[in-house]
Amino acid sequence: MPSLSPLILLFFSLSTFLHRTAIAATCHVDDETALLSFKSGITADPSGMLSTWKTGSDCCKWSGINCLTSNRVTSLSLYGQPDKPNSYLSGTISPSLSKLLYLDGIYFQNLVNLSGPFPNSLFLLPNLKFVYIENNQLSGPFPATIGKLSGLYSLSFAGNKFSGNIPSSISELTQLSQLNLGRNLFSGPVPDGIRRLKDLNFLAFDRNQLSGDVPNFFDSFPFLRVLRFSYNKFTRKFPASISNLATRLAYLEMGHNSLSGTIPDFLGKFHALDTLDLSCNKFSGVVPKSFVNLTKIFNLDLSHNLLTDPFPDLKVKGIESLDLSYNRFHLGQIPKWVASSPIIYSLKLAKCGIKIKLVKWKPTETYFYDYIDLSENEISGSPVVFMNRTEYLVGFWASGNLLKFDLESMKFPKTLKNLDLSRNLVFGKVPKAISRLNTVNVSHNHLCGSLPVTKFPASAFLGNDCLCGSPLSPCKV
Numbered sequence: 005m006p007s008l009s010p011l012i013l014l015f016f017s018l019s020t021f022l023h024r025t026a027i028a029a030t031c032h033v034d035d036e037t038a039l040l041s042f043k044s045g046i047t048a049d050p051s052g053m054l055s056t057w058k059t060g061s062d063c064c065k066w067s068g069i070n071c072l073t074s075n076r077v078t079s080l081s082l083y084g085q086p087d088k089p090n091s092y093l094s095g096t097i098s099p100s101l102s103k104l105l106y107l108d109g110i111y112f113q114n115l116v117n118l119s120g121p122f123p124n125s126l127f128l129l130p131n132l133k134f135v136y137i138e139n140n141q142l143s144g145p146f147p148a149t150i151g152k153l154s155g156l157y158s159l160s161f162a163g164n165k166f167s168g169n170i171p172s173s174i175s176e177l178t179q180l181s182q183l184n185l186g187r188n189l190f191s192g193p194v195p196d197g198i199r200r201l202k203d204l205n206f207l208a209f210d211r212n213q214l215s216g217d218v219p220n221f222f223d224s225f226p227f228l229r230v231l232r233f234s235y236n237k238f239t240r241k242f243p244a245s246i247s248n249l250a251t252r253l254a255y256l257e258m259g260h261n262s263l264s265g266t267i268p269d270f271l272g273k274f275h276a277l278d279t280l281d282l283s284c285n286k287f288s289g290v291v292p293k294s295f296v297n298l299t300k301i302f303n304l305d306l307s308h309n310l311l312t313d314p315f316p317d318l319k320v321k322g323i324e325s326l327d328l329s330y331n332r333f334h335l336g337q338i339p340k341w342v343a344s345s346p347i348i349y350s351l352k353l354a355k356c357g358i359k360i361k362l363v364k365w366k367p368t369e370t371y372f373y374d375y376i377d378l379s380e381n382e383i384s385g386s387p388v389v390f391m392n393r394t395e396y397l398v399g400f401w402a403s404g405n406l407l408k409f410d411l412e413s414m415k416f417p418k419t420l421k422n423l424d425l426s427r428n429l430v431f432g433k434v435p436k437a438i439s440r441l442n443t444v445n446v447s448h449n450h451l452c453g454s455l456p457v458t459k460f461p462a463s464a465f466l467g468n469d470c471l472c473g474s475p476l477s478p479c480k481v
Contacts, residue, residue, distance in 0.1 A: 031063035034103050035077040039063055041100030048094035048117070053082060076106035078131075084114035084139075092116035097142075099123040109134035117141055122161075124149045132156060138184075139163035146190070151176035160184035162208065167191065170209075175200045182206040186232060190214055199224040208232035210257065215239070218258070223248040234259040234281060241265040250274050259283035259305060266290075267311075272297045279303040283327065291315055306331065307352065315339075322347045329354035329377060336360075343367045354401070355380035362387050362407065370394050377401040379424070388414050395419075403427050403445065411435065411451060425449065434471065454479050 036059075043057050056067045064071035070079040080101070085091040094117035101107070102125035110132070112118060118140040126132075127149040134157060143165040150159075151173030159180060167189040174183075175197025183204060190212040198207075199221035205228055215237040222228070222245040229252055238261040246256075247270040256274070259281040267287050271280070272294020280301060288310040295316050298304075302324040311331040323345045328335075334357030342351060343365065349372045358381040370393040379401045386409035387402065394415075399422035407425065410432035421442040430446065433453040438444055444460050448467035455465060455473040462475040472479035 030075060031069075031071055031077060032075050034105075035075075036063045038098075038100045038103035039066070039069070039077070039080075042098040045098040046093050046095035048092075050090040050092070051088065053084075053091070053093060073106050077104050078106050079109040079111070079134075080104070080107065081109070081111040082113075082115060083111070084116055086114055093118055096120035097123055097126075099125045102126050102129060105129065106131055108132060111136045112140060113138045115140050119143065122147060127152050129153075134158045136160045137164065141165055143167065145169075146171055146185075148173050150174055153177060155179055158182040161188065163187040165189055169193075170195055170214075172197050174198065177201060178203075180204060181227075184208040186210040186212070188212050192216075194219050196221060202226070204228055206230045209236065211235040213237060218243045218261075218263070220245045222246045225249065227252065229253060229276075230255040232257045233261070236261055238263060242268050244268070246270075247273070252276055254278045257281040259285070261285055263287065267292055267306075269294050271295070274298065275300065277301050281305045282309070284308040287311060302347075307354075317341070320345070324348055325350040327352040327377075328356055329379075331356070333357055338365055345369070347372060349373055349396075350375040352377040353381070354378065357381065358383055361385040363389060365390070371396070373397050374419075375399045378405065380404040382406060384408065386413075391415055391417075398422065400424070411446070416441075431469075434465070 039057060040059060043054050046054060053067065063069055063077065064075065068080060068082045069077055072078045093115045096119060107129050108131045113136055119142065121144040122142050124147045127147055132153055133155060138160055141164065145168040146166045148171040150171060154176055156177050157179055159177065162184045165188060169192040170185065170190050172195045175195060178200055180201050181203050183201065184206065186208040191214065193216040194209060194214060196219060202224055204225050207228060210232040213236065217240050218233060218238045220243040222243060228249055231253060234257045242263060242265065250273040253274055254276050255278060257279065260283065262285065264286040266289040267282065269292040272292055275297065277298055278301065283305040286309065290312055293316050296319050299319050299321055301320055305327040307327040307329040309331050313334055315333055315335060318341050320341050323342060324347050326342060329352045337358060337360050338353065342348065346369045354377045360383055362383055362385040370390060373394050374396055375398060382405065384406040387407060388409050392415040394417055396419050397417045398419050401424040403424045403426040405428055408429035411430050412432045412435050416437040423441055424445040426445040426447045428449055430449040430451060432451065434446065434451055434455055436456040439456050439458040444464050447463060447465055451468040452470040455471055455476065465471050465476055
């Protein structure tokens, strides 16, 4: 028998290699079974997110699946797209996923309608490092078996409906760098054992029903950059140990609680602070003079407290968002460091004792303004010059002032959705452009004439001189 040529031998060798490689790349049967069991628990998939998940095909090539360790599934990633209404999954999470023994990451984000409990057995997976189960409908108590995942780096169950206490076993996750349990229904105190999670750089418990004192354990987190405790039921004073976070913390959010006492002076040492939110609490006294050192802060919200004069003259180089509304301030004018900001997009100074003629307020930049609330002050004149310079304004609230101008002379940016000019001295006719807004209140002014066709109730137009037409009384012929 004649010998095979070297070229043919090379061909057979290459074919054999590719065949064996293809066989090796086919996912493990246990992983395929586990994933198909998960799919069977999904009752609706209108966008076809799992359409590639078919029996007998290589599950390593299925949408959302990665196999980085031989032929074993190492990550499961399914993402909904909030801007696409059909991009969701309905159903439950099957315990069968606990058979994915090499899984190191599970990402179920914005799937909207995943419901039921989270299977305890998934917290027994030996290689799991990253868990992001966000913006779904998972409910029930949070599994106490979470403490078994001692090698976990990141854990987020934000935007679900878990209830009851946060289990103390979470303190066993000593490798965690990110912990996010925000936007759930958790109640009770924050477990003190969380102080053991010394590698945290992100800690969020916002928008729950947590109560009691804010834990005084912040001397345990040398790397923390984000702290979100807003929208809970925390009481009493600001914990002193937060002062230990001064060199690194960028986001400090404690708004919408029942914290009281004075704002601590040490916050002025937080030179890395980007965002400070202490709104909707019961803080009293003056804002510390040390706030002049917060030169890099972009977002400051102290609204809805009991704070009093004098407000410090800040040295901020470029504030983006400021809200001092509904305290006991008498600012007199809009601060110069606000007017000089080239990047400000949100200004809210409702009931801040401002007494100016609006034409004399000449901010450096108006292009980026999205939201302006100057309600309940003593501001006079016309906003027309300012309003006609905006391009992206979404909301303008100025009720309860002394504004006097012809409403028809005001430009309505295409982006404008909310307008409140009630209880002023506005005159003229109501322009047709008002009909495309989402909310409107021009009541108790001096407007006159026939109303354009709108969807707004009569309360939006009451108390004017001679407005007529639906939803008010018919105009006289």
